[in-house]
Amino acid sequence: MDRPTAAAVLRSSDADRHTHAAAYLRSLLAGCLGTAPDQVALDQPLEAQGFDSVTIAGISVIIEEDLGVRVPIAELAASGLGELARLLAADVRTSEREAGEVGADAPVDRSR
Amino acid sequence: MVTPAAYRSSVALEATLGNPFDPAAPVPYRSLIARDEREQRPDEAFEVAHQWGISRHLTPTGEGGRLTCFEELLSLLRVLARRDPVLAVGHGASLFAGLPVWMWGTAAQRALVAERLAAGEFGAIAISEDRAGSDLLATETTATPTRAGFRLDGEKRLISNATRGTFCTVLARSGPCLGLFLLDKRALPADRFRHLPKVPTLGLRGNDLSGIAFDRCEIPVSARLGGAGRGLEMLLTASSYVRVLACGIALGAADGALRIAADWARERRLYGQNLLALPPVRERLSAACLDLLTAECVAVSAARALTLGADRSRLWSSVAKYMVPLLCERTVRNAARVLSARFFLREGPASGMLQKFARDSAVMGILDGTSMVQLNLIASALRSVAAPHAQDRGPDLDPTSLFSLTTPAPPWRPRHTGLQLRPVARDEITQAWDGPRLAGRFALFDAERTGLTRRIQALTWTHGTPRTAYALARRHCLLHTAAACRHTWVHNRRLLDPELATPQWLAACWDRLLAELGLGPPEPAAGLPEDDLVDWLSRVCSEGRWPSLLSLPPPSKGQHHGQANRRGGAAVQ
Incomplete structure (x- = not known):
């Protein structure tokens, strides 16, 4: 599954959210590394996988563009990707949630 | 010899600075060395460069300057540096402070920087701190949101133009993210910031290298540059x-x-x-x-x-x-x-x-x-x-366009630059x-x-x-x-x-x-x-040209080393 599709799935469904968030992250990181999604490890933080600060900053921007969630770079660098998938599963608004929320146009800012 | 358009301004700047070996030239080596020995800024040399119009080349065309081509700016900084690297570092620091403003600043922020540079003033980029070193994520200076804007606390050190800069772009922690803030130093409360002592260094002795300490320094909300919390990006x-x-x-x-x-x-x-x-x-x-x-x-x-x-x-x-x-x-x-x-x-x-x-x-x-x-x-x-895996690699870039110096590179459009962080x-x-x-x-x-x-x-x-x-x-x-x-x-x-x-x-x-x-x-x-090659080098230098692939024409005839004239290069301009 490519990244836009994985993002759309995560944003559209309230079921299996952690699985969808993990699939999205695999797809995103695979795109950064030029590798296949199933070769992306989710058990290690980005900095342990050798991602440099510029790439991590870029990943933060992509996540915000795709999912409307701002993940601070320091948190993105040091968190295990499994943990990050849980955060995204909790924070990404789905179309069902947006329908019932006020101010749903604003991005979710994890930096606050 | 054809001089590509991007290099014509360099020839003119070189002429204005004059023959460096001539003590009577506008910017001679002798006076630069004397300044360096005393660890003093070469203010007269900065003034000559300003009068020539160097600040126009640090300011994009859309803001009233002439900056569209980085090949040209690279060459101008080279001309300044071959006279004295302190000149290039001083203007380079202003440029670095201005770049995020040109790309993401509001109209008012861009106008402030353009006005200051046009007046011959300088800017500083306050990123580094003693403890954080090159680890920007370890930045300790904070910009705490207040009712009126932000409150800055912390110490930025090893900052070029820290003292003389009248505007300053600061990286500060704002919550768990980092933000960029453009400070008009003239508008800061005078008792809430101070300049740190000049730092002695091996080289660039005339560079204005020191720091700025902020102590509950209130800045307006309009000081924030670009997207909130996207300072590092x-x-x-x-x-x-x-x-x-x-x-x-x-x-x-x-x-x-x-x-x-x-x-x-x-x-x-x-x-x-x-x-x-x-x-x-x-x-x-x-x-x-x-x-x-x-x-x-x-x-x-x-x-x-x-x-x-x-x-x-x-x-x-x-x-x-x-x-x-x-x-x-x-x-x-x-x-x-x-x-x-x-x-x-x-x-x-x-x-x-x-x-x-x-x-x-x-x-x-x-x-x-x-x-x-x-x-x-x-x-x-x-x-x-x-990486072997197929991905969207985008279209090929023809090396001809990258390397053919007779074809100008496309002009820089700072407002359309965007964040460039993709792999x-x-x-x-x-x-x-x-x-x-x-x-x-x-x-x-x-x-x-x-x-x-x-x-x-x-x-x-x-x-x-x-x-x-x-x-x-x-x-x-x-x-x-x-x-x-x-x-x-x-x-x-x-x-x-x-x-x-x-x-x-x-x-x-x-x-x-x-x-x-x-x-x-x-x-x-x-x-x-x-x-x-050595004969070429010797010939180029004796003709008053500089050793370079393009070996640009000399500023004027009769200005070669050993043939100094009292008019220097300024008269050629």
Whole structure:
């Protein structure tokens, strides 16, 4: 599954959210590394996988563009990707949630 | 000799600064050295550059300036640096402070910076802190939101223009994210910030290097630059531009040193003959000259890439920032060896200016990201470039557009730049390259390229960047440099002086890079007779030109070293 599709799935469904968030992250990181999604490890933080600060900053921007969630770079660098998938599963608004929320146009800012 | 449009302003600036060897010129070496000895800023020299209009070239056309072309700005910084690197660093710091403003600032913020620069004032970029070092995520200075805006607390140190800068772009923690803030220092509460003492340094002694301490310093909400909490992302994007432009400073110090050495070798008599006739001296001059021209190939293409292939600039600007200072420092060292004992004396040839170039150029590999930082960024970029899996790599970039100096690079449009943080997917400089063969030399680089890709693909990234990746990144830099020399030579032969238009020049450059890779150049040795290159260097310098691929025309006739006139170059303008 490519990244836009994985993002759309995560944003559209309230079921299996952690699985969808993990699939999205695999797809995103695979795109950064030029590798296949199933070769992306989710058990290690980005900095342990050798991602440099510029790439991590870029990943933060992509996540915000795709999912409307701002993940601070320091948190993105040091968190295990499994943990990050849980955060995204909790924070990404789905179309069902947006329908019932006020101010749903604003991005979710994890930096606050 | 055709002078590409991007270089005409450099010829004019050089003319305005005058003959550096003439004590009566507007900006002579003698007065710059005197200032340096006293660790004083060369204010008169800054004023000459301002009167000429250097600030216009730091300001985009849309804001009332003339900045559209980074190749031109690279060359202007080189001209300033060959006179005194302190001049280039001072204006470079203003530029770095302005870049995020030009790209993401509001109309009011852009107007403030444009107005200050036009008035001959300076800006500072306050990023580093004592404890955080190069780890920007460890930034401790805070910008706490208040009802009226933000409250700044913390100490920024090792900041160029910290004291004289009237505007300042500050990186500060705002919650768990980092933000950028543009400060109008004149509008700050005077009792809530203070300048730190000037920092003594090995080189750049006249640079205004100190720091700023903020203590509950209230700033308005309008000080925030760009998107909230995206300060680091903006800064990392702007850094690609700064890394390339810093190469202009290294080039200037190197060609200034080389010209002093060439002049000395031509004038000094030893053993009954000119120094220039001695084989060891010719060998040093030839090596210095090749390193400088090689560095120029890398730097100029990196500058053009900023508007031609911005999504590759993450890689190419780091390669340039790694290689160019390295080559330029070696140029200065070889130039110093030509002066021999005279280099050690604080009098004599060019009033000790070569010593100053040596001291000043020592910082070039550190400034705006150390060599180790660059290798880390390069290794990371190569990981995605070398990845075998198909991905959206985008369209090819034709190296012709990147290297053909007679075709202007597209103008910079700062408001459309955006964050440039995506992984690098292509590297046409090292990939789109298939000769000339040059008696087996290309085959060695070709094998190196294939082997590098294989070894990068085989790296395991489970505990951060593997140690081997740094060594491979360094080898990639050498390969990139060889390719840059090739592309430059292929696409600009008609512009070059006859000695450089010959393939033997390219072979000589390649042989030095092959040696760095630990690969012996194939026999026979490089065909360019050392004598040809040294004779070219000597001729160029005696004609009042500067050692450069384009060896731009002299500012005016009759202004050569040894023929100083009292009008200096200003009269030519």
